[in-house]
Amino acid sequence: MLTLVGNDQPGIVAKITNGLLNANCNLGEASMMRLGGNFTVMLMINSEHPSEDIRKAMQSTCDDMSLTLHIDQIRGRLHQHHIPDVRVVVSGSDRAGIVAQVSQLLFDAGMDILDLNSDVAGTNEAPIYIMQIEGLATQGIDSIEKAIDSLPKNIDVSVHPIETFVG
């Protein structure tokens, strides 16, 4: 798993992926996004070369763009997708502890989180927090709906079933 972070600037994806191609790496599943002015990459790569060789091959590209690169050996494989069956949307005034509070409740209610995205929006004076979580309701959606009832009223939470069909 290649992890990369640095100030957002044009060309990061093109330069990094071309560097990896030249280092004989195959790319797998990836998550790349801008977070608070940084560009972040989590990327599965497959290579016959040791990770230290890949890191060396990428060093000058990363130095040129002031990017921090990290590589971990993982056992990841392709075709390991789970299909989420529930989406939870959380919003409210930004304050410390929302994620901890909500995620603990969801965990206790049997939700296995597959994907979580959150943003802080609003204004500097009145920031708001918006979070979208997708996952598996291992104890059913009712269990999650029941659990969120105990959240304070200043946090808005909605639970939506995701019905995926195959056709």
Added chain:
Amino acid sequence: MAKKTILTYPNKDLKLTSAEVKSFDNDLLAFIQDLEDTMADGPGAVGIAAPQVGHAIRAVIVDVSNRKKIKHHGHLVLINPQITQWDGLATGREGCLSVPDYTGNVVRAKNITLEALDQFGEKHQYEMEGYEARVAQHEIDHLDGLLFLDRLVSRHHDLFERKVYKK
């Protein structure tokens, strides 16, 4: 019983525009039965379109009757289907027998009015909503060479530009 092979992306035949059915004969009935058997063999499929088995004619099967608590018309064979009215938009998650191991978000009309012939050439009109309407739109897309991959919207954001749904 004859299960047919399902074409998978990027097979270019999935991009063909299918031809109108003109003969309602025993060959058509036999083909529809094969299509039915192929769908039943799939992993929980609720619909299938003729071009998915390499026969580019305007015929689809929609059957969402295994879903509880939704309005539906049971098992439907739709020949030369035409959507005559659309209303509302909703994002939902879709998968496809022709795109294994991938699901994605797609915007579809919530309610549709659909005109089609059955396998005996008799004309029907259906008012569909929600899940069934979504499946029908997905299958009819196949007849015009469109996959849900052609209509993907962001996995991470529910908000999307408002667009009028057109075939």
